[in-house]
Amino acid sequence: MIQPILSIENLHTHFLTGRGEVPAVDGVDLYINPGEVLGVVGESGCGKSVTSLSILKLVPSPSGRIVDGRILLKGRDIVPLKEKDMRKIRGDSVSMIFQEPMTSLNPLFTVGQQIMETIRLHRGLSRKEAREHAVGMLRKVGIPRPEAIIDEYPHQLSGGMRQRVMIAMSISCSPELLIADEPTTALDVTIQAQILELIRQLNEEQGTAVMLITHDLGVVAEMCHRVAVMYAGKVVEEGSVRDIFKNPLHPYTRGLIASVPRMDEAKERLYSIPGNVPVLSTDMQGCRFAPRCPEVMELCMQSLPALTRQEEQHSCRCWLHDSPQEDAV
Known part of the structure; x- marks a missing residue:
């Protein structure tokens, strides 16, 4: 059994705002094996970047803080570490490519x-x-x-x-783990391809594990081994690239894939998921995607489904693929 280089367990990162406490990351579970490229996808505001900042304990303080969960780096929980110890980790064992290098x-x-x-x-x-x-x-x-x-x-x-x-x-x-937070944003297509090729070479030649945060499913298909789909602070589907693209289970994942333009189809309008990302709060009930879901059921509005395994390496958080008898989380 390979020990993941990074394992996130039930991570909760909250922000104190004028309208109360906002759970930007709400019970996330993720893992990355040595030499693996994990893609983390989802709309803006879904918690991708806050998850990455939580790993390095760079969440803006005092408004933001990790309130629960564990972040295991090679089996060692780094959440309790002091800033002096985190400085020894940042840039050495774990490095990050930020979204906007100018800032x-x-x-x-x-x-x-x-x-x-x-x-x-x-x-x-x-x-x-x-x-x-x-x-x-x-x-x-x-x-x-x-x-x-x-x-x-x-x-x-x-x-x-x-x-x-x-x-x-x-x-x-x-570094043994490289976190890349939308590393090609605002770059032209040619430069994007060169940056992604650099990351690929680093992964293949040095065996560096990569957490690639992006909203570009084309990049995910080209670069990643596994994919975690996030929505409203939670992972709603996780699996291999092949499973996610060939057999998406969650309605949100299907909506993301359907919104990508295809060269073999002629459409006047691209598909877009109706509605908006919900306003996050600590007293939310039911499935976060229910108000926008085309297959919503009454149960979805009342209870949040667990992230359950459907196949060997494919998990989904949806009542369409779960039984109401399962304990909700």
Whole structure:
């Protein structure tokens, strides 16, 4: 039995707002095996990014906090760890590529200084050795003239170049787990393909496990081994890429797949899931997707189904594939 490099158990992350406590992540269970690429998909506001920030304990404080659950990194629960201990993990065992590199890179320091800081912190190299290593990382991610680019500031680089710098910084200490939060957002198609290929090479050549957060199902089909579909803070379906695309069980997953344009079909209008994502609160009842579901039943409005296994590696949170006798969670 392979021990997952990351295992999330019943994770609850809440935010205190003007309208009360909001459960942005509401009982999420996920795992990632060594060398695996897990895709996490869903609409904006479903809890994907908050889940990733919770893993690194970067949830904005004091408004946000992890209120329950465990996050096991190679079997060790990191939720109780102090900030001093988390600094040893971030950038070393686990790294993250953020959605918008312009807000993640410090505008007051050169890209080289920022990459070297990570290398010196976790590898204990001298300044000269760290600079040579940083140049090598920039070259590895396909940045031209790395010896010159290393002394430039983030605002002097294009969006694609900044994202490559973020990747170079993320992989500089050979992490065992890389979290990529929509790494191709706002980049043109050509640069998107290059960034995804860099992540794929990292996974295949170094065996780095990847948690790829995206709303692009085409990227998921191309890059991932398994998929977790999130809706309103919960995982509603989880399984292999083949299972999810060939046999989607949850109505929300079917709606996501139906909304993707296909080259072999001629349609005047693309399908869109009716309604809106619900306003999250701690006193929600029933299935979160029920108000938008075309197959809703009375039971769906009253009770939340459990995430139950339908096949060996395929789970679904839906009363269509569960019995009312099962204990709801």
